[in-house]
Amino acid sequence: MSAAIAPGARVRVRDDWPEERGPCHIRTPHYVRGRTGTVERVLGAFPNPEDLAFGRPAPRRTLYHVRFDQKPLWDEGNPRDTVLVEIFEHWLEPLAEGRH
């Protein structure tokens, strides 16, 4: 599978809460949902854990390393500090240039 999002691209994590709709297994932490970050690099393609956890056929999805600034996430901390999180492609929305 080819990676659709290039390193350096600004992305937004979907503000979605499948936990509220029923049983699920999500590897996207709560604290980055709806937040904006930057793709650091493409890590590869891995079976979708949301299917794998339930023994369903799990298509491979591209996994990205996405960087977030610490301070906007928590509204505190050192403005230099960052967090890198592994996020699957179906949780990411590209941000148009100029949007925030």
Next chain:
Amino acid sequence: MAAPPRPESVELLEKLVAALSARGILTEEEIAERQAITDRASPETGARMVAKAWTDPAYRALLLSDGTAAAEAMGVTMAGAPPLGVLEDTPTRHHLVVCTLCSCYPRAVLGYPPHWYKSAAYRARAVRDPRGVLAEWGTHLPDSVEIRVVDSTADYRWMVLPMRPAGTEGWSEERLASIVTRDALVGVALPRVP
């Protein structure tokens, strides 16, 4: 005196293993082999990899581009293990590894995770207040150094390549490895010259 009742988890495990064996999916021997590999793994492996990277530029390049291959080059069995990523500390960037969702840890090269790594307190605080957590380990970094928390949320496992401390010039790989602790490989501490 009657033997205490066996935990339900043990009975469940035995039934699961029996069912998998009956279907030819997994044998007792394979489980024993995997247990032996897991028990053999220890932070000394990660320390040897770091020491080699400090002295061998070609190995350093391999470690940073393909941690799995770098571990295999040191004799680690990586088949069946998640891919290993290695995070390079620099004078302006320090890495701290956490798994906020559970306790993902590079077991193949560090062995079993310490209890604190799995605690709710570390998992919640490392990602939100990394400088506060580091200070409790006696690790004080200037504000000019970026702290990059790496939340191990999916298929990779992460290990830190710390900076080689001053005062270790001319040391052998073995001596260098002796100052690379498990805590330094997770990023809560720095290698120190005794």
